Amino acid sequence: MAPPQGSRAPLEFGGPLAAAALMLLLPVTMFHLLLVARSGPARLLGPPPSLPGLEELWSPWALLLCLAWLGLQAALYLLPARKVAEGQDLKDKSRLRYPITGFQALVLTALLVGLGVSAGLPLSALPEMLLPLASAATLTAFISSLLLYLRALVAPASALAPGGNSGNLIYDFFLGRELNPRIWLFDFKYFCELRPGLIGWVLINLALLMQEADLRGSPSLAMWLVNGFQLLYVADALWYEEAVLTTMDIIHDGFGFMLAFGDLAWVPFTYSLQAQFLLYPPQPRGWPLASFICLINAVGYYIFRGANSQKNPFRNNPSDPRVADLETISTATGRRLLVSGWWGMVRHPNYLGDLIMALAWSLPCGVFHLFSYFYFLYFTALLVHREDRDERQCLQKYGLAWHEYSRRVPYRIVPYVY
Ligand SMILES: NC(=O)C1=CN([C@@H]2O[C@H](COP(=O)(O)OP(=O)(O)OC[C@H]3O[C@@H](n4cnc5c(N)ncnc54)[C@H](OP(=O)(O)O)[C@@H]3O)[C@@H](O)[C@H]2O)C=CC1
Numbered sequence: 001m002a003p004p005q006g007s008r009a010p011l012e013f014g015g016p017l018a019a020a021a022l023m024l025l026l027p028v029t030m031f032h033l034l035l036v037a038r039s040g041p042a043r044l045l046g047p048p049p050s051l052p053g054l055e056e057l058w059s060p061w062a063l064l065l066c067l068a069w070l071g072l073q074a075a076l077y078l079l080p081a082r083k084v085a086e087g088q089d090l091k092d093k094s095r096l097r098y099p100i101t102g103f104q105a106l107v108l109t110a111l112l113v114g115l116g117v118s119a120g121l122p123l124s125a126l127p128e129m130l131l132p133l134a135s136a137a138t139l140t141a142f143i144s145s146l147l148l149y150l151r152a153l154v155a156p157a158s159a160l161a162p163g164g165n166s167g168n169l170i171y172d173f174f175l176g177r178e179l180n181p182r183i184w185l186f187d188f189k190y191f192c193e194l195r196p197g198l199i200g201w202v203l204i205n206l207a208l209l210m211q212e213a214d215l216r217g218s219p220s221l222a223m224w225l226v227n228g229f230q231l232l233y234v235a236d237a238l239w240y241e242e243a244v245l246t247t248m249d250i251i252h253d254g255f256g257f258m259l260a261f262g263d264l265a266w267v268p269f270t271y272s273l274q275a276q277f278l279l280y281p282p283q284p285r286g287w288p289l290a291s292f293i294c295l296i297n298a299v300g301y302y303i304f305r306g307a308n309s310q311k312n313p314f315r316n317n318p319s320d321p322r323v324a325d326l327e328t329i330s331t332a333t334g335r336r337l338l339v340s341g342w343w344g345m346v347r348h349p350n351y352l353g354d355l356i357m358a359l360a361w362s363l364p365c366g367v368f369h370l371f372s373y374f375y376f377l378y379f380t381a382l383l384v385h386r387e388d389r390d391e392r393q394c395l396q397k398y399g400l401a402w403h404e405y406s407r408r409v410p411y412r413i414v415p416y417v418y
């Protein structure tokens with residue numbers, strides 16, 4: 001991992017002013033999207049048709065529901081694990097241990113929700129509560145970030161993240177100071193990255209599907225497609241949960257407002273926008289078009305999974321038989337870089353697959369509404385920026401070897417384009 005840099009680390013995300021602007025803009029954008037989504041046909045640009053009153057934005061019940069959800073997911077996290085995985089080497093060469101219970105949590109949540117619905121739980125009423133739930137999640141993210149910031153004040157220097165410790169309060173609050181805040185096996189960042197937000201996202205999607213069934217007699221084909229594609233994505237992330245231990249969020253970034261808000265509020269409430277959109281103008285889709293969209297999603301998934309299933313086993317054990325035949329280059333750190341297979345096509349093949357899937361999730365909503373392409377546009381910007389950050393971190397880690405890799409694999413995300 002990157003050496004400790006503290007206040008000497010170059011500022012990312014445009015520095016303190018941009019961090020302050022993002023802390024305001026991200027929640028505002030999320031509420032804008034939620035407001036226009038329910039006023040169908042949803043328009044991305046321009047003001048929402050009506051502004052909500054305070055009673056529509058805030059409810060103590062929504063806060064209670066949000067906390068109960070976090071409590072349930074925390075309890076599922078702590079269930080006996082099928083495996084306890086080790087993270088990457090820390091600064092002191094030690095490794096943290098992480099329970100692998102994500103997929104189990106998804107299945108148990110599905111069982112509990114199934115039991116609840118059959119006992120009369122009105123899941124299709126959930127979409128009516130999205131605004132107050134988003135407010136509760138945003139408040140929870142702000143308070144958690146504050147507590148995390150305070151906790152970092154007494155953390156040893158070795159526990160701090162390479163970025164996020166500039167000395168500027170706003171910037172450090174945004175990026176997060178402590179790398180792996182945890183109490184024993186309960187790792188707050190790892191927990192938030194995968195559980196409450198991702199599982200919450202598919203639950204909101206399901207509630208929207210049920211609401212559409214209530215409204216129109218049965219869910220539309222477009223709604224089934226969006227639910228199916230996104231469930232596959234979330235189930236995949238939880239099935240391959242261990243892979244998140246090699247992402248930059250876990251090995252490089254501290255846990256601050258960016259990830260707390262991203263995980264707890266942004267993911268469930270904006271990643272479900274396509275399903276929210278589909279509730280209003282009915283989107284009749286025939287099977288030929290649906291099959292074509294499924295094909296696009298399958299291609300994206302094939303690249304995404306193929307690339308991640310080469311890099312993750314390779315990082316855990318370079319002699320793993322699944323990747324032992326791939327060509328590599330050595331680096332001065334002793335770690336090697338893959339230069340063949342998916343990682344010989346572009347330098348971020350997993351991002352390419354992810355973007356193709358993002359497109360497939362918007363297509364069921366038609367091609368005339370920019371709103372349903374919000375996720376695709378945001379995600380393109382996020383991944384281009386993330387790739388650029390990763391590129392700089394890899395250049396710092398691997399120096400000449402990274403130059404050599406970039407020479408042999410000149411394109412970053414899209415072959416012959418970028
Ligand atoms: N849906 C969403 O909102 C988001 C989804 N994602 C997805 O999450 C997944 C993880 O993303 P992310 O952590 O950003 O990126 P990666 O999983 O691609 O990890 C980047 C790291 O991989 C290692 N690496 C890079 N090139 C090579 C190579 N040629 N051979 C071996 N190792 C290499 C480097 O770390 P090192 O060498 O130190 O191991 C680098 O820092 C991706 O599939 C991405 O699409 C990501 C962000 C948001």
Ligand SMILES: CC(C)CCC[C@@H](C)[C@H]1CC=C2C3=C(CC[C@@]21C)[C@@]1(C)CC[C@H](O)C[C@@H]1CC3
Pocket residue numbers: 026193194233236237244247249258259261262263266267
């Ligand atoms: C609010 C800001 C605009 C930025 C927030 C970013 C976060 C939403 C994302 C940062 C990295 C993420 C990853 C995932 C979800 C989104 C966030 C948290 C995955 C868990 C999605 C599923 C993949 O299989 C793994 C991803 C790891 C990174």
